[in-house]
Amino acid sequence: MTGGFVIQASYFVAAVLFIIGLKRMSSPVTARGGIIWAGAGMVLATVVTFAWPGMENYLLMIAAIGVGGVLAWWSGKRVAMTDMPQMIALYNGMGGGAAAAIAAVELLGGETHGFVVTLLALLGALIGAVSFSGSLIAFAKLQGWMKKPIRFAAQNKTNAILLAATILAGIVILIQGHGGPTIVAVFFVLALAIGILVTVPIGGADMPVVISLYNALTGLAVAFEGFVLDNAAMIIAGTVVGSAGTLLTQLMAKAMNRSMTSVLFSGFGDAAVEGTEVEGTMKPIEASDAGVMMAFARKVIIIPGYGMAVAQAQHKIWELTQLLQERGVKVTFAIHPVAGRMPGHMNVLLAEAGVPYDIIYDLDEINQEFDNADVALVIGANDVVNPAARTDTSSPIYGMPILNADKADNVIIVKRGQGKGFSGIENALFFLDNSRMLYGDGQAVASELIHSIKEL
Amino acid sequence: MITGFIALYIFMLAAFTGYEVISKVPVILHTPLMSGSNFVHGIVLVGAMVALGHADTSVERVVGFLGVVLAAGNAVGGYVVTERMLEMFKSSGERR
Numbered sequence: 001m002t003g004g005f006v007i008q009a010s011y012f013v014a015a016v017l018f019i020i021g022l023k024r025m026s027s028p029v030t031a032r033g034g035i036i037w038a039g040a041g042m043v044l045a046t047v048v049t050f051a052w053p054g055m056e057n058y059l060l061m062i063a064a065i066g067v068g069g070v071l072a073w074w075s076g077k078r079v080a081m082t083d084m085p086q087m088i089a090l091y092n093g094m095g096g097g098a099a100a101a102i103a104a105v106e107l108l109g110g111e112t113h114g115f116v117v118t119l120l121a122l123l124g125a126l127i128g129a130v131s132f133s134g135s136l137i138a139f140a141k142l143q144g145w146m147k148k149p150i151r152f153a154a155q156n157k158t159n160a161i162l163l164a165a166t167i168l169a170g171i172v173i174l175i176q177g178h179g180g181p182t183i184v185a186v187f188f189v190l191a192l193a194i195g196i197l198v199t200v201p202i203g204g205a206d207m208p209v210v211i212s213l214y215n216a217l218t219g220l221a222v223a224f225e226g227f228v229l230d231n232a233a234m235i236i237a238g239t240v241v242g243s244a245g246t247l248l249t250q251l252m253a254k255a256m257n258r259s260m261t262s263v264l265f266s267g268f269g270d271a272a273v274e275g276t277e278v279e280g281t282m283k284p285i286e287a288s289d290a291g292v293m294m295a296f297a298r299k300v301i302i303i304p305g306y307g308m309a310v311a312q313a314q315h316k317i318w319e320l321t322q323l324l325q326e327r328g329v330k331v332t333f334a335i336h337p338v339a340g341r342m343p344g345h346m347n348v349l350l351a352e353a354g355v356p357y358d359i360i361y362d363l364d365e366i367n368q369e370f371d372n373a374d375v376a377l378v379i380g381a382n383d384v385v386n387p388a389a390r391t392d393t394s395s396p397i398y399g400m401p402i403l404n405a406d407k408a409d410n411v412i413i414v415k416r417g418q419g420k421g422f423s424g425i426e427n428a429l430f431f432l433d434n435s436r437m438l439y440g441d442g443q444a445v446a447s448e449l450i451h452s453i454k455e456l
Numbered sequence: 457m458i459t460g461f462i463a464l465y466i467f468m469l470a471a472f473t474g475y476e477v478i479s480k481v482p483v484i485l486h487t488p489l490m491s492g493s494n495f496v497h498g499i500v501l502v503g504a505m506v507a508l509g510h511a512d513t514s515v516e517r518v519v520g521f522l523g524v525v526l527a528a529g530n531a532v533g534g535y536v537v538t539e540r541m542l543e544m545f546k547s548s549g550e551r552r
Binding site for chain 2: 011014018019021022023025026027028029031032034035036038039042045046049050052054055056057058060061063064065066067068069071072073075076077079081084085087088090091092094095097098099100101102104105106108109132181211212215218219222223225226227229231232233234235236237238239240241242243244245246247248251252335337340342343344345347348351352354356357358359360362
C-alpha cells in the first residue's frame with residue numbers, strides 16, 4: 001500500500017467511521033450523530049491526503065475543493081425539502097463524474113498499467129460516466145426542466161449498439177495498456193451518451209428507483225477506481241454504498257410493484273391498460289362537515305401524498321393534528337413506501353413541519369388499524385390508496401401494496417379536482433359509499449378544517 | 457499493493473457489511489439514508505486529489521481539476537442535505 005503509515009491509518013479510521021455512521025442512521029434517535037461521525041471521517045481522509053507523497057498542483061487542488069465545496073454548501077443549505085430528491089441526484093451524479101475523471105487521468109497518463117488495473121479503470125469509468133449523465137437527466141426531470149419522457153423507435157437497439165461501441169473502444173484501450181487522447185475521448189462520449197439515452201425515456205414516477213440505482217452505481221465506480229489507485233478507503237466506502245444502494249433500489253422497486261427491467265427498458269403506461277370501468281359517483285362534502293366528523297372521531301388516520309407537499313399543507317396538517325389531539329382524538333399518520341418522490345421523502349416533509357416521528361407509521365405497521373379507524377383523511381395521495389390494486393386483476397397497479405384506507409368507517413379525500421393520479425388510473429376508492437370528496441387546494445382545505453373545529 | 461484475493465476479500469466483506477447495515481434501516485429514514493450513502497461515496501474526493509496531484513499534461517490537469525470540483529461537490533453537498541434532513545427528526549418527547 002502506498003502513502004505511508006499515517007495516511008493509511010487515517011483511511012482505516014475513516015472507513016470505520018463511515019460504517020459506524022451508516023449504522024447509526026438506522027434509528028431516528030442516533031441518525032443525526034451518524035452523519036456527523038461519517039463527516040468527521042471524510043474530513044480526516046481529505047486532510048491527510050494533502051500529505052500524499054509526490055503530488056503537485058496543490059494550488060489547483062485547493063481551488064477546485066473551494067469551488068466545488070462552496071457551490072455545494074450554498075445550494076445544499078437553501079434547497080427546499082420538496083426538492084431534495086433531485087438535489088441528491090445532482091450530488092450523486094457529481095460523484096460519478098469524479099470517478100470517471102479519475103479514470104480519464106489514469107488512462108491518459110504516460111505509464112502503462114497492467115491488464116486488471118486497466119480493466120477496472122475502464123469499468124469504473126463506464127459506470128461513473130453513465131451515473132453522471134444519467135443523474136443529470138434525472139435532476140432535469142424532477143426539477144421540471146424535462147416534462148415528458150422522450151421515447152423513440154428502436155430505443156433499446158440503439159442503446160445496445162452504443163454499449164457495444166463503448167466496449168469496443170474499451171478493448172482497444174485495454175490492448176494498448178493506456179489510451180491516446182482520441183480513443184479515450186471516444187470512450188467517454190459514448191459512455192455519457194448511454195447514460196442520457198437510458199434515462200430520457202423513464203417517467204417521473206420511476207425516478208426514485210433510478211436515482212437509487214445510480215447512487216449504487218457511483219459507489220461501485222468509486223470502489224473500482226479505489227482498486228486502480230490502491231486506495232482502501234475508496235474500495236471499502238464505495239463497495240459498502242454499492243451493495244447498500246442495490247438493496248435500497250430493490251426495496252423501492254418492490255414497494256412500487258415495478259421490476260428493475262421494466263423500469264429501465266419500458267415506459268410506464270405504454271401498455272395503455274385502463275382497468276375495469278369504475279361504477280358509482282363521487283360524493284362531495286363540505287369542510288365544515290368533514291371537520292365535525294373528525295372532531296368527534298376516536299381515531300383518525302391521515303394519509304399524506306406528494307400533493308400535500310406541493311400545496312405546502314404539511315404545517316396546517318400538523319396544526320390540525322394538534323387541535324384534534326387536544327380534543328382527545330387519536331391521530332396517526334400512514335405513509336406509503338413510495339409517498340413523495342422517494343421512499344421516506346414524506347417523513348422528511350412531515351418532520352420539517354414538526355410532526356414527531358413516533359406517530360408516523362409504515363404500511364405494514366398500520367394497515368390492520370384502518371378496520372377500527374373512524375376517519376381516514378387522504379390528502380394529496382391517489383394511487384397508493386386505490387383498492388383496485390387488491391381486487392381488480394386487470395388494473396395496471398394490481399398487486400401493488402396499498403394503504404387500506406377503504407376499510408375505515410369514513411374516508412375523506414382532499415383533492416384539487418376530479419382528475420386521475422400520477423399513473424392515469426381511475427381510483428375506485430373515490431366511488432365507494434363511505435368515501436367523501438373534499439375539493440380544494442390542500443392548504444386552504446386544511447385551514448378550513450382547522451377553522452371549523454375551532455368553532456365547535 | 458492490494459492485489460488478487462486480498463482485494464476480492466475486501467470487496468466481498470464490504471459488500472456484506474453494506475447490505476447488513478442498511479437492511480435494518482426503517483422506511484422513514486430511507487431518503488436521508490440514500491443521501492447519507494451518497495455522501496459516503498464522496499470519499500472519491502481523495503482519489504480525485506491524488507489523480508490531480510499526479511497530472512502532468514494540461515489535459516490531465518483540466519480533467520483532474522474537474523474531478524476534484526465534482527468530488528468536493530458530492531462530499532459537501534451530500535453532507536449538508538443529509539444533516540439538514542436528520543436534524544428535523546424529533547420524537548413527541550423532544551417536541552414538548
